[in-house]
Amino acid sequence: MTPTPAPFLPQRAGFASGATTPRAFLEACLERLAAWEPRVGAFTFTAVDSARAAADASTARWKAGRPLSAIDGMPSGIKDIIDTDDMPTQMGSPLFEGYRPRFSAASAQALRDAGAVILGKTVTTEFASTQPRGTRNPWSLDRTPGGSSSGSAAAVAAGMVSGALGTQVVGSIIRPSGFCGVHGYKPSVGGINRGGSLDYLSQSTTGTIGASLGDTWAMARAVAGLVGGDPGCAGLDGPVEPPAAIRPARLALLQTAGWPLLHAQGRGALQGALARLRAAGVEILTSDTTPALAALEDATAEALAITMGINAWEWRWPLAGFVARDRGGISPSSLERFEQQGRMSRAEYAALLGRREAARRAHAALAARCDAMVSVTAPGAAPVGLGYTGNPIFVVPGSMLGCPVVTLPALASEGLPLGLQLLGAKDGDAALFGVAAWVEAALAG
Numbered sequence: 001m002t003p004t005p006a007p008f009l010p011q012r013a014g015f016a017s018g019a020t021t022p023r024a025f026l027e028a029c030l031e032r033l034a035a036w037e038p039r040v041g042a043f044t045f046t047a048v049d050s051a052r053a054a055a056d057a058s059t060a061r062w063k064a065g066r067p068l069s070a071i072d073g074m075p076s077g078i079k080d081i082i083d084t085d086d087m088p089t090q091m092g093s094p095l096f097e098g099y100r101p102r103f104s105a106a107s108a109q110a111l112r113d114a115g116a117v118i119l120g121k122t123v124t125t126e127f128a129s130t131q132p133r134g135t136r137n138p139w140s141l142d143r144t145p146g147g148s149s150s151g152s153a154a155a156v157a158a159g160m161v162s163g164a165l166g167t168q169v170v171g172s173i174i175r176p177s178g179f180c181g182v183h184g185y186k187p188s189v190g191g192i193n194r195g196g197s198l199d200y201l202s203q204s205t206t207g208t209i210g211a212s213l214g215d216t217w218a219m220a221r222a223v224a225g226l227v228g229g230d231p232g233c234a235g236l237d238g239p240v241e242p243p244a245a246i247r248p249a250r251l252a253l254l255q256t257a258g259w260p261l262l263h264a265q266g267r268g269a270l271q272g273a274l275a276r277l278r279a280a281g282v283e284i285l286t287s288d289t290t291p292a293l294a295a296l297e298d299a300t301a302e303a304l305a306i307t308m309g310i311n312a313w314e315w316r317w318p319l320a321g322f323v324a325r326d327r328g329g330i331s332p333s334s335l336e337r338f339e340q341q342g343r344m345s346r347a348e349y350a351a352l353l354g355r356r357e358a359a360r361r362a363h364a365a366l367a368a369r370c371d372a373m374v375s376v377t378a379p380g381a382a383p384v385g386l387g388y389t390g391n392p393i394f395v396v397p398g399s400m401l402g403c404p405v406v407t408l409p410a411l412a413s414e415g416l417p418l419g420l421q422l423l424g425a426k427d428g429d430a431a432l433f434g435v436a437a438w439v440e441a442a443l444a445g
Contacts, residue, residue: 001035003138005182005211008074008162009218009242015062015073022058022073026051026117029075032159033119040136040145042155044080045087046120051075054117061115069225070218070240072115077155077164080121081128081148082206083196084108091198092126092133092148095322095329105196107165107206110226116219119161122151125389127198128167131331132389137179139416143382146176147389152209153180163210163219167199170307171377171395173207174407178377178419179390181409184209185216188427189402190233192224201314203307203399213408213440214242217433238430245441246434248371251277252285252293254423256375257301258393263380266413270376273410273420273443280442285370292366296373299359300397306352306359307400312340313349356400360426363401367425372435377407377419395421404429406436410443 006029014020030048037043058073067073083089083101090096104112111118123135125148135150137143138158145154149166153176156164166173168186177184185207192206199206206223210216221240229235253274262270274284287294319338322330330338366373376394383390398405403426407419422439424432 003157003181004159005156006032006159006162007212007215008071009212009214018063022062022117023052023055025073026055026075029119029160036138036158036160039141040138040154040158041134042122042151042158042160043077043120044090044123044151047087047118050086051117051119058115058117068113068115069222071163071222074116074163074215074219075161076111076116076118076219077120077122077152077161078108078111078118079124079128079149079152079164079166081124081167081198082108082165084121087121089121092124092128092131093329095326103196106193106227107197107223110223111165113226114222122149122155122164124148125150126331126334128169128172129337130333130389132386134386136386137382139181140382143384144179144386144389146179146382148172149176149209150389153177153182153184156180156182156209156211159211163208163215165206166209167197167204167206168399169199169201169204169311170399171392173209174377174395174398174405174419174421175390175392177209177407178421179382179417181417182209182211183213183216183409184407184419185220186398186405187220187236187429188404190230191236191404191429192220192229193227193235194230201311203310203402213406213433213437217242236429242437243430243434245438246371246431247438248282248435250283250285250370252290252366252370252373254293254373254375254397255287255297256394256397257303258379258391261379261391261393262376263413266376266380266411266418269411269413269418270420276443277439292362292369296359296362296366299362300400303359303397303400304393306355307396309344309352310349310356312337313344316341360401363403364426367428372432373423375421375423376411377421381414381416381418398423402426404432406432408436408440410440
């Protein structure tokens with residue numbers, strides 16, 4: 001079988017006219033769930049009966065001409081790092097096996113209040129970090145789907161849901177979206193309220209993975225519209241419907257520290273896409289002729305080491321509590337992170353924050369000179385095996401910079417998906433979507 005995503009937004013005209021219904025659309029997704037889930041393992045928990053009831057309620061609202069939001073009736077998944085009061089939240093860890101919170105996280109509650117049809121909880125790596133939990137890539141079952149939003153990306157790729165919530169602190173939305181051939185969106189830091197998610201790190205963001213670019217925006221915007229951003233942040237803004245396409249004048253080719261690792265086929269696919277954009281009249285900036293881009297590449301050359309150091313320090317809590325309670329229930333990678341922070345000083349952490357802030361200033365200087373930055377999501381196709389979620393070297397700069405990032409399923413390597421990554425200006429999320437819509441159309445045409 002070839003995975004085929006199930007875009008939601010095009011269904012709404014049929015809902016409004018009565019030609020089809022949210023319940024009928026859900027049933028089609030459930031057929032794909034039955035076919036794909038035993039092979040892929042994208043979910044930790046499914047709630048088919050409540051999803052059908054929610055789809056029936058959505059059908060009644062559409063029939064009455066009163067949908068609750070742009071995503072009323074959208075079949076959706078929630079990453080299992082995000083609390084839900086009606087389903088277990090197990091966080092990819094045996095420490096939380098069967099754990100049921102009393103209250104839902106902000107993003108989960110917002111999905112429900114927006115009328116989304118929540119099909120279940122999707123697999124996460126342990127604590128949304130490193131240790132995989134067995135989900136397979138629908139494009140090649142012997143390969144990883146990426147992580148940590150493994151189940152969200154796989155479920156969307158196989159058409160089991162149209163959209164799913166994910167989280168990212170290193171590359172946990174953008175990398176699996178690229179590996180699974182779907183659209184991913186990491187908002188500007190603070191764009192979507194993270195309350196009720198075990199996701200406290202300073203680079204962490206809640207975002208979306210969708211069957212279409214429009215689905216990723218509509219889902220994120222509906223959630224942010226109901227619960228806002230993180231405390232102290234204004235939160236995601238912009239139109240409720242997907243932003244109109246914006247033809248970029250200049251795109252900057254961001255050659256990250258992973259550039260020497262880029263697979264020949266992936267490199268060729270990227271160069272081919274850039275050639276098409278140049279032919280369409282877009283100027284492609286490179287670091288050899290653009291000092292601001294060279295400065296950003298220098299500032300992000302050690303983005304992975306900087307990020308991992310910051311994360312290790314910030315994971316002191318709750319890892320200290322987990323280790324004290326049940327050290328044997330913690331993976332070796334989490335134990336190493338815990339031990340790393342024990343070897344760090346406050347001054348070292350402060351120095352890493354300073355380097356991150358310098359990189360963000362370099363990013364702001366470049367963002368003032370171009371419409372977006374472009375790169376790939378990984379050195380190549382998803383790696384074979386389920387014990388490793390893939391190299392994050394291409395996606396970690398976007399997390400460290402705190403900027404919005406979108407990935408398009410526009411490239412391939414080894415005959416498998418590879419994402420085209422677009423990075424925008426901090427808090428310029430809607431503008432980035434406009435650029436991404438134009439780029440996707442230009443490459444498809």
